[in-house]
Amino acid sequence: MAAEAAAGTRAEARGGAAWSEPARAKVNLHLHVLGRRPDGLHLLDSLVVFPDIADLLEAEPARALSLSLDGPFGAGLSAGADNLVIAAAEALAARAAREGAQPAGAALRLVKRLPVASGIGGGSADAAAALRLLNRMWGLDYPRSVLAEIGLGLGADIPVCVHAPRALVMSGIGEVLSPAPALPRFWLVLANPGVATPTGAVFGRLAHRDGRAAAWAAEGYADAAALVAALAGTSNMLEAPAREVTPQVGATLDALAAAPGVLQARMSGSGATCFGLFAREKPALAAAQALREAGMWAEAGAVAPTPAPAPIR
Numbered sequence: 001m002a003a004e005a006a007a008g009t010r011a012e013a014r015g016g017a018a019w020s021e022p023a024r025a026k027v028n029l030h031l032h033v034l035g036r037r038p039d040g041l042h043l044l045d046s047l048v049v050f051p052d053i054a055d056l057l058e059a060e061p062a063r064a065l066s067l068s069l070d071g072p073f074g075a076g077l078s079a080g081a082d083n084l085v086i087a088a089a090e091a092l093a094a095r096a097a098r099e100g101a102q103p104a105g106a107a108l109r110l111v112k113r114l115p116v117a118s119g120i121g122g123g124s125a126d127a128a129a130a131l132r133l134l135n136r137m138w139g140l141d142y143p144r145s146v147l148a149e150i151g152l153g154l155g156a157d158i159p160v161c162v163h164a165p166r167a168l169v170m171s172g173i174g175e176v177l178s179p180a181p182a183l184p185r186f187w188l189v190l191a192n193p194g195v196a197t198p199t200g201a202v203f204g205r206l207a208h209r210d211g212r213a214a215a216w217a218a219e220g221y222a223d224a225a226a227l228v229a230a231l232a233g234t235s236n237m238l239e240a241p242a243r244e245v246t247p248q249v250g251a252t253l254d255a256l257a258a259a260p261g262v263l264q265a266r267m268s269g270s271g272a273t274c275f276g277l278f279a280r281e282k283p284a285l286a287a288a289q290a291l292r293e294a295g296m297w298a299e300a301g302a303v304a305p306t307p308a309p310a311p312i313r
């Protein structure tokens with residue numbers, strides 16, 4: 001598949017690792033909670049996009065599986081079996097072995113640039129990147145739908161991340177994916193106050209589970225202003241409980257909302273990372289710089305246009 005080959009690269013020619021794959025931040029433009037399953041997991045409705053702000057996963061073929069960590073947020077993470085990259089690699093290898101393949105190992109290196117436990121699915125994006133990369137490197141050739149199924153066993157957010165950078169609507173607990181409406185190119189600034197905010201703790205404080213699925217215009221949205229007008233009828237229902245867990249969410253949202261050129265400021269996922277949505281690059285870059293100078297982690301990145309809805313494979 002041409003698109004898949006282009007998304008990840010063989011980087012030897014550039015002097016890098018043999019194989020590499022970006023792991024983009026997952027941003028929930030809205031997040032409604034529709035109910036709760038008997039097992040306690042919540043039913044969601046969320047429009048998910050992937051700005052060009054990412055961890056990087058690299059790999060070399062090897063006999064065994066190993067992981068080294070790098071980057072500004074690498075130090076706080078385990079490189080063992082509890083790292084979602086290793087868990088995903090093992091799950092993919094197990095599936096392939098059950099189906100008669102004999103995948104070799106991989107020497108993996110994760111450059112961790114996204115803050116951990118921060119509502120932008122960094123761990124899920126890393127796991128999804130591992131599934132995509134090793135699927136190619138090991139010559140398995142599973143379709144993304146199979147990678148998503150393997151990922152779901154490790155985390156509710158992994159299926160949507162398998163399809164990155166394609167914007168999608170996520171429902172169920174995260175396993176039901178449908179096409180997003182057509183979206184324009186726009187810019188996101190992500191800002192995080194530096195306080196890890198565990199997803200389970202936020203869901204544990206949730207008082208309202210009576211949201212409805214958002215309705216999107218069939219013709220989609222031609223520019224950022226039209227998208228923001230549609231988002232006005234939606235919210236992130238995890239914001240109230242996240243503010244209880246991490247009160248700094250309030251100041252983060254205030255700082256983004258005050259940035260010149262911002263059209264919308266909202267929290268992503270279970271927080272504490274918040275996003276500002278911009279129509280143009282220059283004010284987005286300026287806002288990220290100002291937030292960094294104010295002591296937060298902040299990055300700006302473009303979201304590529306989403307074409308008219310097409311089947312998900």
Ligand SMILES: C[C@@](CO)(OP(=O)(O)O)[C@H](O)COP(=O)(O)OP(=O)(O)OC[C@H]1O[C@@H](n2ccc(N)nc2=O)[C@H](O)[C@@H]1O
Binds near residue numbers: 028121122157269271
């Ligand atoms: C809230 C979301 C929105 O995109 O993002 P994040 O804030 O994590 O980025 C996701 O649904 C998170 O997905 P993920 O981070 O993979 O969650 P998991 O590891 O599967 O679950 C962590 C914990 O969150 C709660 N959980 C998660 C997903 C879900 N649909 N209902 C839940 O109640 C459960 O308490 C679970 O034990």
Ligand SMILES: Nc1ncnc2c1ncn2[C@@H]1O[C@H](COP(=O)(O)OP(=O)(O)O)[C@@H](O)[C@H]1O
Binds near residue numbers: 117
């Ligand atoms: N590669 C990884 N990157 C980030 N977190 C990881 C990774 N592997 C395992 N984890 C664990 O997953 C949890 C969720 O992390 P993350 O996906 O960054 O946050 P969130 O679910 O809020 O978006 C963290 O508490 C962390 O310990």
